[in-house]
Amino acid sequence: MEIRQQIREWLYLRPRVRSVWALNLVHEFRLIMEALEGGNYNRVTLDTEFMLDIDMQDVPERHPRFVTPEERYHTIRMKTDNGIIRQLGLTLSADDGSVLVWEFNFTLRRHNNFIPLYSPFNFSPLYTPAETEEFLGMQLEPIDSNLFSRLLSSGLLHNNRITWILFHGAYDIVFFIKLATFWGPLPHSLLEFKSLIMTYLGECILDVKYIISFTPNLYNGLEEVAAALSIERVVGRAHRAGSDSLLTWYTYRRMADIYFPLDGGMRHAGVIYGIDHI
Numbered sequence: 001m002e003i004r005q006q007i008r009e010w011l012y013l014r015p016r017v018r019s020v021w022a023l024n025l026v027h028e029f030r031l032i033m034e035a036l037e038g039g040n041y042n043r044v045t046l047d048t049e050f051m052l053d054i055d056m057q058d059v060p061e062r063h064p065r066f067v068t069p070e071e072r073y074h075t076i077r078m079k080t081d082n083g084i085i086r087q088l089g090l091t092l093s094a095d096d097g098s099v100l101v102w103e104f105n106f107t108l109r110r111h112n113n114f115i116p117l118y119s120p121f122n123f124s125p126l127y128t129p130a131e132t133e134e135f136l137g138m139q140l141e142p143i144d145s146n147l148f149s150r151l152l153s154s155g156l157l158h159n160n161r162i163t164w165i166l167f168h169g170a171y172d173i174v175f176f177i178k179l180a181t182f183w184g185p186l187p188h189s190l191l192e193f194k195s196l197i198m199t200y201l202g203e204c205i206l207d208v209k210y211i212i213s214f215t216p217n218l219y220n221g222l223e224e225v226a227a228a229l230s231i232e233r234v235v236g237r238a239h240r241a242g243s244d245s246l247l248t249w250y251t252y253r254r255m256a257d258i259y260f261p262l263d264g265g266m267r268h269a270g271v272i273y274g275i276d277h278i
Contacts, residue, residue, distance in 0.1 A: 015234055017089075017242035020104045022141040028102060029151040032092070035100055036155035036162075041092040044156065045165040045252070047245040048172045049087040052079045065278060072170070073190040073275050080174050081185065085145070088176070089241030090156075091249045099249065101235075103242030107142050149182045157200045163266075164201055167222045167248045168209040170274025173197065190275070204266070208252050209273040211265045218255065222248060229254040 020028045035041045067075075086107050092100040156162070157180055166172050177193070178186065180200045187193045197205070208225070212218035218225050223238065231250045236243025256264040271277050 015099055015101060015246060017101045017103045017236055017240075017246070019242075020102055020143065022143050022147075025104075025143055025147060025151065029154045031100075032090070032102070032156065033154040035092055036159065039161065040094040040096070040098075041100065042095075042161050043093045043163045043165060043249070045089075045091040045093065045245045045249040046169070046172050046176060047089040047167070047241045047248060048085055048175045049089075049239060049241045049244075050080075050083055050085045050171065050175055052083045067278075069276050070190045072278065073193060074188075076170055076174055076275065077186045077188075077193075080171065080178060083175070085175050085179070087241035088179070089243070089245035091242075091245040093249050093253075099246065101242050101246050103236075103240065104148065105140070105142055106145060106148075145179060145183060149179050152180055160202050160204075162202065163204040163206060163269075165249060165252050166205065166207045166209075166272070167225075167244075167251070168273045169205075169207045170272055173201075173205070173272055173275075176201075203270055205272065206252065206265055206269055207271060207273045208248060208255065210271045210277050211260075211268045212255065213277075214265075214268060215255065215259045222251065225255070226251045229258070 018028060018031075084107060086105075088104040088106070090102045090104075174186065174193075177196055177200060178184070181196070187196065208222075212225060218228055222244065226233070226247055229251060231247065231254055233243060233247050234250075235246065238244065252265075259265075260267075
Protein backbone atom coordinates (compact mmCIF):
# COMPACT_ATOMS: atom_id res chain seq x y z
CA MET A 1 0.00 0.00 0.00
CA GLU A 2 1.21 3.51 -0.83
CA ILE A 3 2.77 5.20 2.21
CA ARG A 4 0.54 8.29 2.31
CA GLN A 5 -2.56 6.15 1.98
CA GLN A 6 -1.41 4.06 4.94
CA ILE A 7 -1.03 7.17 7.06
CA ARG A 8 -4.45 8.51 6.02
CA GLU A 9 -6.14 5.22 6.89
CA TRP A 10 -4.23 5.00 10.15
CA LEU A 11 -5.57 8.41 11.24
CA TYR A 12 -9.17 7.24 11.01
CA LEU A 13 -8.50 4.64 13.68
CA ARG A 14 -8.50 5.10 17.45
CA PRO A 15 -4.94 5.95 18.56
CA ARG A 16 -2.85 2.80 18.55
CA VAL A 17 0.80 1.99 19.01
CA ARG A 18 2.68 0.56 16.05
CA SER A 19 5.04 -2.12 17.37
CA VAL A 20 8.39 -2.05 15.59
CA TRP A 21 10.89 -4.92 15.38
CA ALA A 22 13.79 -5.71 13.07
CA LEU A 23 11.41 -7.05 10.44
CA ASN A 24 9.42 -3.83 9.91
CA LEU A 25 11.93 -1.20 11.07
CA VAL A 26 12.76 0.23 7.63
CA HIS A 27 9.12 0.37 6.58
CA GLU A 28 8.08 2.18 9.76
CA PHE A 29 10.83 4.77 9.33
CA ARG A 30 9.47 5.40 5.84
CA LEU A 31 6.13 6.21 7.45
CA ILE A 32 7.85 8.56 9.89
CA MET A 33 9.72 10.27 7.06
CA GLU A 34 6.49 10.76 5.10
CA ALA A 35 4.70 12.21 8.11
CA LEU A 36 7.54 14.64 8.85
CA GLU A 37 7.94 15.74 5.25
CA GLY A 38 4.32 16.87 5.20
CA GLY A 39 5.19 19.50 7.81
CA ASN A 40 2.10 18.93 9.96
CA TYR A 41 3.68 16.60 12.52
CA ASN A 42 6.07 19.05 14.14
CA ARG A 43 5.92 17.82 17.74
CA VAL A 44 7.65 14.62 18.79
CA THR A 45 7.16 13.16 22.26
CA LEU A 46 9.92 10.80 23.39
CA ASP A 47 9.98 8.08 26.04
CA THR A 48 12.41 5.24 26.69
CA GLU A 49 12.45 2.09 28.79
CA PHE A 50 15.86 0.84 29.77
CA MET A 51 17.96 -1.11 32.24
CA LEU A 52 20.99 -0.03 34.20
CA ASP A 53 23.78 -2.16 35.61
CA ILE A 54 22.96 -2.90 39.26
CA ASP A 55 26.59 -2.14 40.09
CA MET A 56 26.03 1.43 38.87
CA GLN A 57 23.08 2.28 41.14
CA ASP A 58 25.12 4.37 43.59
CA VAL A 59 24.00 7.98 43.81
CA PRO A 60 25.79 10.95 45.40
CA GLU A 61 25.55 10.95 49.19
CA ARG A 62 24.32 14.54 49.27
CA HIS A 63 20.65 15.41 48.83
CA PRO A 64 19.89 15.55 45.08
CA ARG A 65 19.00 19.25 45.30
CA PHE A 66 22.53 20.01 46.44
CA VAL A 67 24.15 18.15 43.55
CA THR A 68 25.18 20.37 40.65
CA PRO A 69 23.88 19.81 37.10
CA GLU A 70 27.42 18.82 36.10
CA GLU A 71 27.50 16.16 38.81
CA ARG A 72 24.04 14.89 37.89
CA TYR A 73 25.07 14.60 34.25
CA HIS A 74 28.27 12.75 35.23
CA THR A 75 26.25 10.20 37.25
CA ILE A 76 23.77 9.63 34.41
CA ARG A 77 26.58 9.36 31.87
CA MET A 78 28.28 6.65 33.92
CA LYS A 79 25.04 4.71 34.38
CA THR A 80 23.98 4.86 30.74
CA ASP A 81 27.44 3.89 29.51
CA ASN A 82 26.72 0.54 31.15
CA GLY A 83 23.00 0.51 30.39
CA ILE A 84 20.72 -1.15 27.85
CA ILE A 85 17.81 0.47 26.04
CA ARG A 86 14.82 -1.85 25.82
CA GLN A 87 12.17 0.29 24.15
CA LEU A 88 11.84 3.72 22.59
CA GLY A 89 8.48 5.37 22.10
CA LEU A 90 7.72 8.21 19.69
CA THR A 91 4.45 10.10 19.36
CA LEU A 92 4.20 12.47 16.41
CA SER A 93 1.43 15.04 16.79
CA ALA A 94 -0.12 17.65 14.52
CA ASP A 95 -1.95 20.91 15.13
CA ASP A 96 -5.29 19.27 14.34
CA GLY A 97 -4.81 16.84 17.25
CA SER A 98 -3.99 13.75 15.19
CA VAL A 99 -1.27 11.48 16.55
CA LEU A 100 0.98 8.73 15.20
CA VAL A 101 2.63 6.45 17.76
CA TRP A 102 5.54 4.01 17.45
CA GLU A 103 7.17 1.64 19.93
CA PHE A 104 10.62 0.38 18.95
CA ASN A 105 11.71 -2.87 20.61
CA PHE A 106 15.41 -3.36 21.21
CA THR A 107 15.48 -6.39 23.49
CA LEU A 108 13.17 -9.14 24.74
CA ARG A 109 14.91 -10.75 27.65
CA ARG A 110 16.01 -9.55 31.03
CA HIS A 111 19.77 -9.44 31.40
CA ASN A 112 20.90 -11.07 34.63
CA ASN A 113 22.94 -8.13 35.88
CA PHE A 114 20.48 -5.40 34.93
CA ILE A 115 17.31 -3.97 36.44
CA PRO A 116 14.82 -1.36 35.25
CA LEU A 117 15.52 2.06 36.76
CA TYR A 118 11.84 2.64 37.50
CA SER A 119 11.65 -0.44 39.73
CA PRO A 120 15.01 -0.95 41.45
CA PHE A 121 13.66 -3.07 44.29
CA ASN A 122 10.71 -4.87 42.72
CA PHE A 123 11.47 -6.13 39.24
CA SER A 124 8.56 -5.58 36.84
CA PRO A 125 9.26 -7.07 33.41
CA LEU A 126 8.70 -4.99 30.32
CA TYR A 127 6.74 -7.83 28.72
CA THR A 128 4.46 -10.28 30.48
CA PRO A 129 5.51 -13.96 30.22
CA ALA A 130 2.65 -14.51 27.76
CA GLU A 131 3.78 -11.58 25.62
CA THR A 132 7.36 -12.79 25.62
CA GLU A 133 6.30 -16.27 24.53
CA GLU A 134 4.11 -14.75 21.82
CA PHE A 135 6.94 -12.59 20.50
CA LEU A 136 9.40 -15.47 20.53
CA GLY A 137 6.85 -17.72 18.84
CA MET A 138 6.42 -15.13 16.09
CA GLN A 139 10.23 -15.07 15.76
CA LEU A 140 10.30 -11.30 16.17
CA GLU A 141 13.90 -10.16 16.27
CA PRO A 142 14.81 -7.10 18.34
CA ILE A 143 16.02 -4.02 16.50
CA ASP A 144 19.71 -3.61 15.70
CA SER A 145 20.62 -0.31 17.35
CA ASN A 146 23.18 0.52 14.63
CA LEU A 147 20.54 0.27 11.90
CA PHE A 148 18.17 2.34 14.02
CA SER A 149 20.90 4.98 14.38
CA ARG A 150 21.36 5.13 10.61
CA LEU A 151 17.63 5.50 10.06
CA LEU A 152 17.32 8.35 12.55
CA SER A 153 18.56 10.66 9.80
CA SER A 154 15.20 10.16 8.07
CA GLY A 155 14.03 13.54 9.26
CA LEU A 156 14.05 13.25 13.06
CA LEU A 157 17.54 14.69 13.54
CA HIS A 158 18.77 18.16 12.56
CA ASN A 159 15.15 19.23 12.02
CA ASN A 160 14.55 22.72 13.39
CA ARG A 161 10.79 22.44 12.79
CA ILE A 162 10.42 19.82 15.53
CA THR A 163 9.55 20.56 19.14
CA TRP A 164 10.63 17.69 21.41
CA ILE A 165 8.51 16.84 24.45
CA LEU A 166 9.66 14.76 27.44
CA PHE A 167 8.62 13.96 30.99
CA HIS A 168 11.52 13.83 33.44
CA GLY A 169 13.66 13.38 30.37
CA ALA A 170 17.24 13.09 31.62
CA TYR A 171 17.67 9.40 30.80
CA ASP A 172 15.43 9.61 27.73
CA ILE A 173 17.52 12.34 26.15
CA VAL A 174 20.83 10.69 27.09
CA PHE A 175 19.83 7.34 25.58
CA PHE A 176 18.48 9.06 22.48
CA ILE A 177 21.73 10.97 21.96
CA LYS A 178 23.64 7.71 22.42
CA LEU A 179 21.53 6.20 19.63
CA ALA A 180 22.06 9.27 17.45
CA THR A 181 25.82 8.89 17.87
CA PHE A 182 25.84 5.12 17.21
CA TRP A 183 26.24 4.35 20.90
CA GLY A 184 29.49 6.28 21.10
CA PRO A 185 30.88 7.54 24.41
CA LEU A 186 29.17 10.64 25.73
CA PRO A 187 31.16 13.84 26.34
CA HIS A 188 32.67 14.25 29.78
CA SER A 189 31.32 17.76 30.30
CA LEU A 190 27.71 18.89 30.44
CA LEU A 191 28.53 21.82 28.16
CA GLU A 192 29.71 19.44 25.42
CA PHE A 193 26.64 17.26 25.92
CA LYS A 194 24.38 20.30 25.56
CA SER A 195 26.18 21.10 22.34
CA LEU A 196 25.34 17.61 21.05
CA ILE A 197 21.69 18.12 21.95
CA MET A 198 21.65 21.41 20.03
CA THR A 199 23.28 19.75 17.03
CA TYR A 200 20.91 16.79 16.83
CA LEU A 201 17.65 18.06 18.34
CA GLY A 202 17.83 21.84 18.39
CA GLU A 203 16.75 24.11 21.23
CA CYS A 204 12.99 23.42 21.27
CA ILE A 205 12.88 20.81 24.04
CA LEU A 206 10.07 20.89 26.58
CA ASP A 207 10.29 18.78 29.73
CA VAL A 208 6.81 18.57 31.24
CA LYS A 209 8.18 17.57 34.65
CA TYR A 210 10.11 20.86 34.79
CA ILE A 211 7.31 22.99 33.35
CA ILE A 212 4.75 21.83 35.94
CA SER A 213 6.89 23.50 38.61
CA PHE A 214 5.43 26.76 37.24
CA THR A 215 1.84 25.61 37.81
CA PRO A 216 -0.03 25.90 41.12
CA ASN A 217 -1.14 22.31 41.66
CA LEU A 218 0.63 19.83 39.37
CA TYR A 219 3.38 17.62 40.79
CA ASN A 220 4.75 14.06 41.09
CA GLY A 221 5.05 11.56 38.25
CA LEU A 222 3.42 11.22 34.86
CA GLU A 223 0.46 9.14 36.06
CA GLU A 224 -0.34 11.60 38.87
CA VAL A 225 -0.06 14.68 36.64
CA ALA A 226 -2.21 13.05 33.97
CA ALA A 227 -4.86 12.13 36.56
CA ALA A 228 -4.87 15.68 37.95
CA LEU A 229 -5.58 16.92 34.43
CA SER A 230 -8.27 14.25 33.86
CA ILE A 231 -6.18 12.56 31.16
CA GLU A 232 -6.65 8.81 30.76
CA ARG A 233 -4.28 6.32 29.18
CA VAL A 234 -6.09 5.44 25.95
CA VAL A 235 -3.85 2.59 24.81
CA GLY A 236 -1.28 0.24 26.35
CA ARG A 237 -0.03 0.23 29.91
CA ALA A 238 2.48 2.02 32.12
CA HIS A 239 6.19 1.53 31.49
CA ARG A 240 5.65 0.74 27.83
CA ALA A 241 7.47 3.39 25.81
CA GLY A 242 4.83 3.91 23.13
CA SER A 243 1.95 4.21 25.58
CA ASP A 244 3.93 6.48 27.90
CA SER A 245 4.96 8.77 25.04
CA LEU A 246 1.31 9.15 24.02
CA LEU A 247 0.23 9.81 27.62
CA THR A 248 3.00 12.39 27.94
CA TRP A 249 1.78 14.16 24.79
CA TYR A 250 -1.86 14.30 25.95
CA THR A 251 -0.72 15.49 29.38
CA TYR A 252 1.45 18.21 27.90
CA ARG A 253 -1.32 19.40 25.57
CA ARG A 254 -3.89 19.69 28.39
CA MET A 255 -1.36 21.40 30.68
CA ALA A 256 -0.38 23.87 27.94
CA ASP A 257 -4.01 24.68 27.13
CA ILE A 258 -4.80 25.44 30.76
CA TYR A 259 -1.65 27.08 32.08
CA PHE A 260 0.32 28.27 29.04
CA PRO A 261 -2.25 29.21 26.38
CA LEU A 262 -0.04 31.85 24.78
CA ASP A 263 3.20 29.99 24.15
CA GLY A 264 2.64 26.37 25.22
CA GLY A 265 5.37 26.70 27.83
CA MET A 266 8.07 27.58 25.30
CA ARG A 267 9.45 30.18 27.72
CA HIS A 268 10.67 27.20 29.77
CA ALA A 269 12.22 25.30 26.85
CA GLY A 270 15.69 23.81 26.97
CA VAL A 271 15.70 22.68 30.62
CA ILE A 272 15.95 18.91 31.13
CA TYR A 273 14.56 17.66 34.41
CA GLY A 274 17.03 15.39 36.17
CA ILE A 275 20.06 17.18 34.76
CA ASP A 276 19.51 20.93 34.69
CA HIS A 277 16.88 20.95 37.40
CA ILE A 278 15.51 18.67 40.09
